[in-house]
Amino acid sequence: MAENRITVEVVFARPGEQALEQLQMPAGSTIEAAIRQSGFLERFPEIDLATNKIGIFGKASAPSVELRDGDRIEIYRPLIADPKEARKRRAAEGKAMKKGAGQQAETDDEQ
Numbered sequence: 001m002a003e004n005r006i007t008v009e010v011v012f013a014r015p016g017e018q019a020l021e022q023l024q025m026p027a028g029s030t031i032e033a034a035i036r037q038s039g040f041l042e043r044f045p046e047i048d049l050a051t052n053k054i055g056i057f058g059k060a061s062a063p064s065v066e067l068r069d070g071d072r073i074e075i076y077r078p079l080i081a082d083p084k085e086a087r088k089r090r091a092a093e094g095k096a097m098k099k100g101a102g103q104q105a106e107t108d109d110e111q
Helices: 031-038 083-110
Strands: 005-014 017-026 054-056 072-075
Touching (some): 017 031
Parallel strands (some): 005 072
Antiparallel strands (some): 005 017, 054 072
16 A cells, blocks of 8 residues: 655745755655755755744744645745834835935025
8 A cells, every 4th residue: 555645845045046846745744854855954054943934835834743735835034134123214214315305306496
């Protein structure tokens, strides 16, 4: 009797490079087992399962989660900036530009 197998994908991206590996795994395999089987840990030494977040189809998941046929396992890179802080900075820069643009228009009118 043949062992039940599932097909999953493991994906990882870094600037300028995306990697996708499709795997056949035994039913009941975990996310961690699929990542290890993908070879990404050797190919991308910056991946550390203790620190990198991982998920299935954009939903954060633990390495011990059991996979289902068709799952797409994603390995996320660490954030380089806090999204809330970046949004606040862009908003402040936008306000400063609007104020500066109005002052420039007044200066042009005076000439």
